[in-house]
Amino acid sequence: MSTTTPQSTSQAKRSALSWATSAIEVIVSWGPALLIVAPLFLLTLGAFSETWDSQGPRGFTLNAFSQAWSVSAKSAVFSLWIAATAALISMSLAIPAAYLLNQEGSVIARVLRPLCSLPVVLPSLMLAMGLILALPALQGGWELLLIAFVAQCLPFAIWPIATSLQLLDVGLLETAGRTLGASPTQRFFWLVLPNIIRPAAVGGLTVFVLVLAESSTSFFLASGEYQPFGITLYNAFQDLDIRVAAATTLILIAMLTPAVITLEVWSARSVRRKGGLNSELSTHSGASASAATQSMA
Amino acid sequence: MDIKLLGVTKSYGSNAVLVSTDLIFKAGEVTSLLGPSGSGKTTLLNIIAGLTQPSSGRVFIGDKDVTALPVEERKVGYVFQSHALFPHLNVASNVEFSLRVQGISKQLRRQKAQELLKLVDLTGFEDRPVDTLSGGQRQRVAIARALAAEPSILLLDEPLSALDPELRSRIRMDLKLLLDRLGLPTVLVTHDREDAFALSHRIALLHQGSVIQQGTPEEVYRQPVSEAAARLLGPAITLPHTSGYSFCRPEDLLLAKPGDPVLFEMVVERAIFHGAYWRVSGHAQGQQMQADLVDVSDVSPGKRLPLKLKASQAQSNPSRLAVCTA
Numbered sequence: 308m309s310t311t312t313p314q315s316t317s318q319a320k321r322s323a324l325s326w327a328t329s330a331i332e333v334i335v336s337w338g339p340a341l342l343i344v345a346p347l348f349l350l351t352l353g354a355f356s357e358t359w360d361s362q363g364p365r366g367f368t369l370n371a372f373s374q375a376w377s378v379s380a381k382s383a384v385f386s387l388w389i390a391a392t393a394a395l396i397s398m399s400l401a402i403p404a405a406y407l408l409n410q411e412g413s414v415i416a417r418v419l420r421p422l423c424s425l426p427v428v429l430p431s432l433m434l435a436m437g438l439i440l441a442l443p444a445l446q447g448g449w450e451l452l453l454i455a456f457v458a459q460c461l462p463f464a465i466w467p468i469a470t471s472l473q474l475l476d477v478g479l480l481e482t483a484g485r486t487l488g489a490s491p492t493q494r495f496f497w498l499v500l501p502n503i504i505r506p507a508a509v510g511g512l513t514v515f516v517l518v519l520a521e522s523s524t525s526f527f528l529a530s531g532e533y534q535p536f537g538i539t540l541y542n543a544f545q546d547l548d549i550r551v552a553a554a555t556t557l558i559l560i561a562m563l564t565p566a567v568i569t570l571e572v573w574s575a576r577s578v579r580r581k582g583g584l585n586s587e588l589s590t591h592s593g594a595s596a597s598a599a600t601q602s603m604a
Numbered sequence: 605m606d607i608k609l610l611g612v613t614k615s616y617g618s619n620a621v622l623v624s625t626d627l628i629f630k631a632g633e634v635t636s637l638l639g640p641s642g643s644g645k646t647t648l649l650n651i652i653a654g655l656t657q658p659s660s661g662r663v664f665i666g667d668k669d670v671t672a673l674p675v676e677e678r679k680v681g682y683v684f685q686s687h688a689l690f691p692h693l694n695v696a697s698n699v700e701f702s703l704r705v706q707g708i709s710k711q712l713r714r715q716k717a718q719e720l721l722k723l724v725d726l727t728g729f730e731d732r733p734v735d736t737l738s739g740g741q742r743q744r745v746a747i748a749r750a751l752a753a754e755p756s757i758l759l760l761d762e763p764l765s766a767l768d769p770e771l772r773s774r775i776r777m778d779l780k781l782l783l784d785r786l787g788l789p790t791v792l793v794t795h796d797r798e799d800a801f802a803l804s805h806r807i808a809l810l811h812q813g814s815v816i817q818q819g820t821p822e823e824v825y826r827q828p829v830s831e832a833a834a835r836l837l838g839p840a841i842t843l844p845h846t847s848g849y850s851f852c853r854p855e856d857l858l859l860a861k862p863g864d865p866v867l868f869e870m871v872v873e874r875a876i877f878h879g880a881y882w883r884v885s886g887h888a889q890g891q892q893m894q895a896d897l898v899d900v901s902d903v904s905p906g907k908r909l910p911l912k913l914k915a916s917q918a919q920s921n922p923s924r925l926a927v928c929t930a
Binding site: 475476479480482483484486487488489490493497498499502510 | 688706749752
């Protein structure tokens with residue numbers, strides 16, 4: 308016969324509660340990750356398989372990769388080029404734009420600040436159609452794609468810089484520069500720019516990642532000659548050869564991964580190096596970048 | 605080189621921040637602008653620096669009218685409350701900044717920076733990132749950076765307010781020694797009377813945009829010209845006078861012994877022991893007051909304490925009880 312004391316009941320309750328808490332922790336932390344990892348795992352298996360039918364992927368071959376690369380190589384190179392170009396242009400525009408938007412008491416800055424987020428909320432279709440109507444001569448060319456990408460992604464380049472400008476109290480740094488005799492140009496290049504170069508790079512890299520994975524705007528503006536990778540990927544899935552589509556997806560992931568890792572490393576390095584105020588900067592920059600990549604996903 | 609302010613005013617719309625102000629800051633003297641928040645002291649400092657344009661009046665550095673001169677050309681050394689060190693530059697590069705602006709060669713810049721860092725006792729800190737420095741060290745870097753431009757005047761905005769109390773008293777003494785060594789006309793903005801007393805040769809008291817009194821620390825403390833001036837520098841007790849009124853300080857009061865003339869009887873409200881004395885708060889003759897008493901045994905609330913003035917204050921130094929006309 309077993310006896311149950313109040314103490315052992317209480318211990319059993321505590322143990323059950325602890326077990327339940329651990330289980331919830333695992334579900335909450337790993338559940339969302341599994342939602343992304345599971346399809347990727349399946350696509351990886353499929354990309355290396357000989358056949359993939361109703362019974363799932365089977366066998367091992369690299370054939371799907373060679374087929375995928377033969378149809379997507381040109382598009383991959385074009386996407387890398389246009390993403391890098393869009394990132395550079397966005398960075399170049401974002402630095403002065405964020406600086407101007409940060410000017411205290413400027414009426415123009417006050418009006419432009421909310422407008423800055425407009426390209427993010429504007430549907431891709433609207434932007435694409437607007438550009439086609441406004442610049443019909445450029446339709447089918449890479450120029451229109453580039454303009455669309457820069458317009459769409461510019462806020463992601465501006466936000467990390469604007470955040471760091473606010474956290475740094477750049478107005479105070481500039482006033483200090485003034486008392487030391489620095490001209491406006493010297494203040495911008497010697498005081499402001501060095502303090503925002505890291506968030507600017509984070510913004511640029513975010514634009515690069517976004518453009519590389521973009522497909523909505525490209526869908527309306529791409530041509531046979533200038534086809535971003537998102538469209539190639541879409542076509543691969545349309546062609547119903549799921550092994551080739553899976554391999555094409557892995558090629559895109561391979562292109563994105565170094566950029567995403569670099570983004571994470573830059574953010575982490577900022578935290579380690581600067582600490583305090585600048586850690587907040589990089590956290591904000593990193594948060595901005597993460598938000599962008601998540602919105603892309 | 606003296607700095608003069610003649611009839612300087614500043615208004616924002618109908619809001620007068622500074623009313624007609626005349627001040628002279630003499631070479632080799634440290635002057636504190638002491639006043640509560642909103643009294644116009646930082647506005648005055650910014651007008652001297654050229655960061656704010658006065659609505660009227662003139663600012664002279666030596667004999668030169670610099671009123672219209674922008675801050676970049678005024679040669680003022682400004683030490684900000686938060687120090688405003690450039691976070692991407694190391695200590696030496698911060699100090700060298702104004703020399704870099706002037707186009708001076710790197711070698712000369714580094715030499716000058718080392719001299720200035722030696723002056724502020726920071727030799728060996730040249731390559732340190734500024735975010736690794738303590739509050740006191742950051743302040744000294746800010747001073748060295750301000751001095752690099754060879755300013756004609758040094759302006760310090762609340763230089764000690766960012767420091768904790770213990771560090772503050774130590775840095776205050778270091779700063780005093782440094783300012784004495786520099787010998788520059790220095791204007792210091794503070795709302796802390798201890799900072800003003802410790803660091804200044806002269807104090808200008810600001811109240812509601814006006815300079816209500818200026819003089820040596822002892823003059824303004826012992827001979828306030830008005831109640832506002834008296835209370836800006838700590839607790840003051842109003843003493844009725846035949847032709848107006850005068851003030852004394854809590855430390856000027858003594859417990860009257862039997863037979864002594866009693867100035868007033870204070871009803872105790874609370875008392876705090878400070879080691880060397882009791883700070884007793886209470887009221888008498890319709891005014892709240894404090895007295896720093898040594899030989900007192902019972903300070904329980906409600907107790908009536910007969911108080912008199914210290915003999916030295918009442919007789920040997922009558923100027924210390926200057927009469928203010930109402």
